[in-house]
Amino acid sequence: MKSLFFVFAVVLLAGCATTNMPSYLQPKKPYLTRYYSNYEKSLGAVKQTLTELGWILEETTDPGVYEHTRFNDLDEDQVLLVTAVRPTPMLIGTRYARMNIYLRSKKDLSEVEVRYLTTTSTALNNFSTYNNDSAVKRFFERLSEVLPPVK
Numbered sequence: 001m002k003s004l005f006f007v008f009a010v011v012l013l014a015g016c017a018t019t020n021m022p023s024y025l026q027p028k029k030p031y032l033t034r035y036y037s038n039y040e041k042s043l044g045a046v047k048q049t050l051t052e053l054g055w056i057l058e059e060t061t062d063p064g065v066y067e068h069t070r071f072n073d074l075d076e077d078q079v080l081l082v083t084a085v086r087p088t089p090m091l092i093g094t095r096y097a098r099m100n101i102y103l104r105s106k107k108d109l110s111e112v113e114v115r116y117l118t119t120t121s122t123a124l125n126n127f128s129t130y131n132n133d134s135a136v137k138r139f140f141e142r143l144s145e146v147l148p149p150v151k
Contacts, residue, residue, distance in 0.1 A: 035111075036147070037109075038105060045146040046143065047081070056084040094120070094121050116131060116132045
């Protein structure tokens, strides 16, 4: 009888729920840091940092495709980098994560905004959150090794 319960529990937890991860992430809880660097150097450093942390760059686009640009003092050069979805298997489901990096630069000052979405998919429901402090902190620490941050 106990083995039958165990088999039933495994079947219940092994079900799948559909998870849709949008390419563009809304700025619900963005993380923002400024660096003393021009556009080309900042873009290269962001791409290098993503690669070092195991993220795959899926799309590079103009942010105006997805949103009306908020007026900012750094609107000379800008780009939106979209990473591929990163799945992480868990005991009771799978966690999917995606990052958008919004880079804005003017002369020798760049602003890097990170938007992070995590969706945990279980057999019964999906749970989403728009932040991951530890992952974004690792990203900015690694980026700060290459680019000098504005204090």
